[in-house]
Amino acid sequence: MPNTLFEKIWQDHLIADLGDGSSLLHIDRVFLHERTGSIALRGMTEKRRQVRNPGHVFCTMDHIIDTFPGRGDKTTMPGGRQFITRTRRETKRAGITLFDINDPRQGISHVISAEQGIALPGLTVVCPDSHTCTLGALGAMAWGVGSTDCEHALATETLRIVKPGQMGVYLQGELAAGVTAKDVILHLIGKYSASGGSGFAIEFHGPGIRKLPLEARMTICNMAVEFSAFTGLIAPDEATLEYIAGRPYAPAGEDREAALAYWGKLHTDVGATFDKELYLDLSQIDPSVTWGTSPQHVIGVSGVIPDPGQELNATARQGMQRALDYMGLNAGVAIASVPLDAAFIGSCTNSRLSDLRAAAGILKGNRIAKGIKAICVPGSGQVKQAAEQEGLHEIFLDSGFEWREAGCSMCFYAGGEGFSAGERVITSTNRNFEGRQGPGVRSHLASPVTVAASALSGHITDVRTLGVHT
């Protein structure tokens, strides 16, 4: 019988149908970080439970640690040190590999779990962090869980889950110059709403996805959760296998041969069907930017801010008006004219080498606008090192950007470093919720090239007008 990619991975991890609408599924890898992983590990200790297979569990420091050069256990986040020391103690006790602050492999969990070959095609991977779906780009079934389920996975190497529906998102056509994977996923969410993927595992497929490099695919899968999907995934192909080869925890030698044979079958068969299908023509997408406080509040950068008065549903209309009030914007205004206070490049969405290269391509030889605070935070120590080998850090620094150590940094605000109330930030991150980057902070989500172009001009900018194309 023809099967989908998701169905194949599901079947190979199915331990038992529990007869109550849920299934017991095998979990191959658990990834933790110091913010929520510490709580799951503490929960284990309190209940005197053992981590069943510490060899399949990894942990990083990314959320709470500072990203200033020369950082240590001390952090600007109030109470932060406790998360760091506790994580160190608990991981040691449990025998879990920790990518600690000064480890060159340290970085944002979803960035390094791909980089280290911990997430692989056909594996189930969970982490108490919603953007775990990033790893679906490798053909892994990866999703975010809460602390209790994380403890469940640690203690049993399984999870009880209710099987989601399956959605195919078929991508065709090619991206125009200046348009990136970030614009694709923002466009999709804008078109079908922030709950458009609710209840589904989504496979992104079609010729459009094949042409995108691995890191771009990660950007797309990263925001599957912003579409309310259970997860997003993409079948492995030549590009995936090439990406994986030689990574520290990826199979080598005979194991690699066996893995390659297995991975060769990981695709949706001709004739298999999805419960729901959507189509996107990549050539029709413009650079996109959000104007409101939900990732669905998105428009093309050459568009005008929509009028809530045109929205028929009352709840949605009120939501739009509230968003405009919070953002300090008016309907009918061209988004590209909106002045900025800050620019941020980083996060598990857009902090990999290709993102930094693309942004640097825009910044090279230019200075950011006066009064703009601009920060670039590489996603991992290895990304940072690779970027420095190419001299990208000099381009960022020369243009007026700060160049930081790896971590989540100002993707979210936890009481430490943040932007100020009322400040307007163009950001390559994934959430523009009220207060996400600080109380009263106004976040506009966009691609790294749009962020770079906007930092140069001091207002939201269509990168295509700069005459430099990526």
Next chain:
Amino acid sequence: MKPFVTHEGLAAPIMRVNIDTDTIIPSREMRHVSKRGLGEGLFAGWRYLNGDRKKREINPEFILNRPGYTNASILLAGSNFGCGSSREHAVWALLEYGFRAVIAPSFGSIFYHNAMRNGLLPVRLPEPSINALGIDAGAPDPGRIIIDLQNTTVSSDTGRRFRFNIEPIYKEMLLQGLDAIEMTLKHKELIEKFQAADRQRRGWAYLR
């Protein structure tokens, strides 16, 4: 986990769509490696006028601060409630504050799952049904709602009654207050048998 069988309580409507978990409990309110001490931070961005934790200033406009509504134990909300971050703190904060159930047209999937694991009942009802419960934010007094999990019904004191759907696994666990980890640990042999066969099939997937 505390079982959930029936619950009768006051309902507070916050009929906004996409209420995310950052809004339910902002990151800055999660200061300890702990599942407790979170109720005070619930909806902090809306509940308080200033961001200063030391001298919180109550926002009198916010529904949970209005007289009569402070004892609400059922929350009515717009679609996609609990979207965003996976933080289980959102559920812990709602419970610690005193909520036992949230009624919304749809939920973020991680939140939905987290709620079930902790005995906070997420009830899915279509938006027109929620409106028809007759709980009006403009009313001086909050309305009462009765949720009966055994019969999967929600009824209001205005006489409206609606049936909701819930997966059998969750219904059973909530009714009995079962701990999923304890239940799964009993399947140890099943898991071992699976892994022995899986090592033959996918040996490459095992690091040790």
